[in-house]
Amino acid sequence: MKDHFHTPLRQTPFHPRTSALNRLNQWGAWAGYTTALAFDDEAMEYTAIRNGASLYDLCPMVKYRITGPDAAAYLNRLTIRNAAKLSVGGVHYTVWCDDAGKVLDDGTLFRHGAEDFMLCCQERHLPWLLDSATGYEVQVREVTEEVAALSLQGPCSAAVLQAAGFDMCNLRPFRMAKLGFEGVEITISRTGFTGDLGYEIWATPAQALPLWDALMRAGAPWGIRPIGTSALNLARIEAGFIITNMDFIPADQAVREDRARSPFELSLDWMIDWEKGHFTGRRALLAEKARGSSWALVGLDIEGNVSAEGSLIYHNRKTEVGHVTAAAWSPATKRNIALAQVRRPHHTGDTLWVEVYALRELQYHKLMLRAHVTERPFFAPARRRATPPGAF
Amino acid sequence: MPSCDAIIIGGGTNGLACAARLAASGRRVTVLEAAPAMGGGASTVEFAPGYRVSGLAHLVLNLDPRVVQGMDLARHGLGYATTNLATTALSATGDHLRLDGPFGAHAPGLSEADRAAWAALRSRLLAFARVLAPFNAMAPPRIARRAGNDTLRLAKLGLGVRALGKEEFREFLRMILINVADVLEDDLTDDRLRGALAFDATLGAWLGPRSPNSLILLLNRLAGAQGALAVPQGGMGAVAGAMTRAATAAGVALRCGAKVARVLVTGDAASGVMLDTGEELHAPLVISAINPRVTFQRLVGPQHLDAGFFTRTGHIRSRGGAAKLHLALKGLPDFRGADPTTRLVIAPSVGVVENAFNAVKYAEVPDAPVMEVILPSAHGTGMAPDGCHSLSAIVQFAPHAPENPDAARAQMLEAALRQLEAHAPGLRGLILHAELLMPYDIAAKFGMEGGNWHHGELAVEQMLFLRPLPEAAQYATPLPGLWLAGAGSHPGGGISGAAGWNAADRIIKVLK
Known part of the structure; x- marks a missing residue:
């Protein structure tokens, strides 16, 4: 008898710690797991990301291990970027599309060895990954449950790692290193979702609690805090990062024909390697390149300080030309920022207005606010790339 | 350096029709056929010394008039032993029903109602x-x-x-x-x-x-021909022969025994083929008149195709349910008085046909298969020694992937002979040699996946713009320069040439 349905949401290996610390008892579902939305003070958690050190439970992130002699060739056919150019020990952001050149998901690709990769993403894709493997000497395996991962982010994260006995001073962005922790190997990569200095630590479920304790202990002098998804979301908007199923819908989940988006339409076309040979969606994307795309994903700087979450966007206050997919008042930049999907060609001009419904004491006030297309990331401190990291 | 303007993989009726049509448009065309002879499913074989039958298809019913006229097949030797072939719906009691003319135009044996x-x-x-x-x-x-x-x-x-x-x-x-x-x-x-x-x-x-x-x-x-059936003079090989001569006359280069191992891709376009001998031939146009599933899965491969499309090419349904029976007989069998120059159908009721199909759903051999019997030797000379007869039958339904292929073949042969004996007592005693091709034998011999003679089941969900797949339904494929022209494409198989002719028309229209 299977009784999995009694537990609609699973707990991550860090749950004993995160549940003890979750004073607000705010939980949300993420890819089948219970995860903390906030622990005790969302503002303080955000502040830890930008001014100290923060710890985030990354376990629900979907992970695939891709191994075999054809692993690189397989990934080159699967994704739009050139996986063969990724060196061992390197990490890159990538995207994969369906036949029509519409994005199925984005994710980070870790190259552990010449024939050994790990792909991390938001949604589950095993059927597509296995279908894509036909004809390739490659094994694809979901390893989400086999990996316990933490994200340690913030200007003091390198110092915290050092104090915990992991010297990461020479680790450059998008590189990873393997080291020992209590006699077992763990991987630390200089990656993250905050646009700040930060690391992700990849361990086994058995190492989860000792690892959490070691980092919290080592980080105490820097005011390390566990953070929930709400604070992280604010940081990622400032960094201009998109999230699958929040800023775009995966092509295989979209029911309405006009909802799927191509890399061009998400402003991710810079990753496409046209020279590497065929990849899924290439011919459709070439045709789109010649024909022109319908949408653009842009960063907006909106007047005032009312968050424009979910708002519609107008051209000259009249014609609807898009919608906001993520928005926030940005504490770091002191700007009212948003990520938005805008119909071309309106994504370049300066004619955009955002219609915001501001809730003031149970009553909506309709605001028509001026919006300017602006560079992403909104917040990009030099410390995120400095090697060795500054001593904060 | 291109060897020619167009390479056609597969010298079946569709490949030959496509070749002739393209050659007529001024293109230099090479046809590569893996078998020792052109013709594919249209062949005449000597399955026992002195006994000849059509190797697979044994009647002409939908040969495309555009092919007949465009290739001038009559001038190139296609003649008919019998046209407007009558059908006898056999009864085990001898109470047969004769259907004369195209699609049973006259059926005097029926009740008035x-x-x-x-x-x-x-x-x-x-x-x-x-x-x-x-x-x-x-x-x-x-x-x-x-x-x-x-x-x-x-x-x-x-x-x-x-x-x-x-x-x-x-x-x-x-x-x-x-x-x-x-x-x-x-x-x-x-x-x-x-x-x-x-x-x-x-x-x-x-x-x-x-x-x-x-x-x-x-x-x-x-x-095709409003139901009119015909027996070619000399068996179906005559169709292949006439088409081969017509293609040669049109300037098409024909190569038998040339098995294509893969399609060559340069840049993002098909640029030629490599034979299993390693020999390469180059052309800007590669046209596959063989099975679409084989074309994409084995000749092109996943690296040049999108994952979704490639996966679906592997899912083109192609189950064959027809077996082919050839008998060498030392005398004329007596089907209880039925005219041996008619098409003899053993399918006594809808229920019997349905029951015969039931078994193959479970990969089993039916107890009472249904069949269509032709005696080629009754239609012309040279198909069997004097006084002797050859018998050609399509027997349904045969499992395409039984657990034990050899045992299933033996079982199917026994079931078919039992049916024949029931309708023509003494027939078994006349048998000098018997050959039964099961769907998997047909698959191996003719390159038809699953032994399905349409190279992909002909069924509503695999017809018209869905045949073989939406992205390749208009003969062009997602790989530039690679086209389809076989029975796996619209409108399907049979000895027709329609798919090949349509493909050539499309190529000429698009690449003019």
Whole structure:
């Protein structure tokens, strides 16, 4: 008898710690797991990301291990970027599309060895990954449950790692290193979702609690805090990062024909390697390149300080030309920022207005606010790339 | 350095038709055939010393008139031993029903009520087939904007369907996707006639008469020559021979024994082929007239195709349910007085046909298979030694992937001979040699996946713009420079050449 349905949401290996610390008892579902939305003070958690050190439970992130002699060739056919150019020990952001050149998901690709990769993403894709493997000497395996991962982010994260006995001073962005922790190997990569200095630590479920304790202990002098998804979301908007199923819908989940988006339409076309040979969606994307795309994903700087979450966007206050997919008042930049999907060609001009419904004491006030297309990331401190990291 | 303008993989009837049509447009064409001779499913073989039969297909019923005229097949030696072949619906008691003329135009053996009912049903089905037939002679439309559809022609054909009249158009819509058993049982009472028609509808299909959409296969069969059947002089090899000579006369270079190992891709386009000997041939146009599943899965491979499309090419359904029986007989078998120069159908009722199909759903051999029997030696000389006879039968349904192929073949042969003996007592005693090709034997011998002679089941969900897959339904494939021209494409198989001719038309139109 299977009784999995009694537990609609699973707990991550860090749950004993995160549940003890979750004073607000705010939980949300993420890819089948219970995860903390906030622990005790969302503002303080955000502040830890930008001014100290923060710890985030990354376990629900979907992970695939891709191994075999054809692993690189397989990934080159699967994704739009050139996986063969990724060196061992390197990490890159990538995207994969369906036949029509519409994005199925984005994710980070870790190259552990010449024939050994790990792909991390938001949604589950095993059927597509296995279908894509036909004809390739490659094994694809979901390893989400086999990996316990933490994200340690913030200007003091390198110092915290050092104090915990992991010297990461020479680790450059998008590189990873393997080291020992209590006699077992763990991987630390200089990656993250905050646009700040930060690391992700990849361990086994058995190492989860000792690892959490070691980092919290080592980080105490820097005011390390566990953070929930709400604070992280604010940081990622400032960094201009998109999230699958929040800023775009995966092509295989979209029911309405006009909802799927191509890399061009998400402003991710810079990753496409046209020279590497065929990849899924290439011919459709070439045709789109010649024909022109319908949408653009842009960063907006909106007047005032009312968050424009979910708002519609107008051209000259009249014609609807898009919608906001993520928005926030940005504490770091002191700007009212948003990520938005805008119909071309309106994504370049300066004619955009955002219609915001501001809730003031149970009553909506309709605001028509001026919006300017602006560079992403909104917040990009030099410390995120400095090697060795500054001593904060 | 290109070897020619176009390479055609596969020298079956579609490959040859496509080659001749392209050569006529001024292109230098090379046809590569893996077998020792051209013709594919159209062949005459000597299966026992002195005994000859058509190796696979044994009747002409939908040879495309454009191919016959365009290749001038009569001048190149195609003649007929019998045209308007009659059918005898055999009865085990000798109470046979003879159907004369195309699609049983005359059936004096029917009761008066059935005669009238059959006349009405027959003319209705032929009228439906007539309005559908023109669709077979063109690239299927594509349901998309700017798809290059021949809109004017489609509008005309649509009007043609509408011109059936209000009543008949309504009947057309009611019946187009219905199963054949329902139609036969609604309109007719004679089991012999119902059985023979149910057999015809499911011949070469992986459907029983009660399977949904089985009527459309009967309409498709009638679309060729309104149901007229013919036996070529010298067997089906005569069709292949005439087409080969016509193609040669048109300047096509033909190479037998040249098995293509893979399609070469340069940049993002097909640039030629490599043979299994390692020899490379180059051409800007590569046309596959062989099985589409084999073409994409084995000759092109995943690295040049999108993952979704490639996966679906592996899922093109291609189960064959027809076995081919060849017997060398030392005398003329007596089917209880039935005329041996007719097509002899053993399918005594709809139920028997359906039951014969039931077994193959479970990869088993049916106890009482149904069949269509031709005695080639009764139609002309040279098919068997004097006084002796050759027998050619299509026997259904045979499992395409049984657990034990050899045991299933033996079991199927025994079941077929038992059926024959029941209808022609003493036949077993005349047998000098017997050969039975199961679907998997047909697959191995003719390169037909699953032994399905349409190179992909002909069924509604794999017809028209869905054949073999939407992205490749108009003969062009997602890989630039690679085209399809085989029976796996619209309008399907049979000894027809229509798919090859349509493909050539499309290529000429698009690449002009």
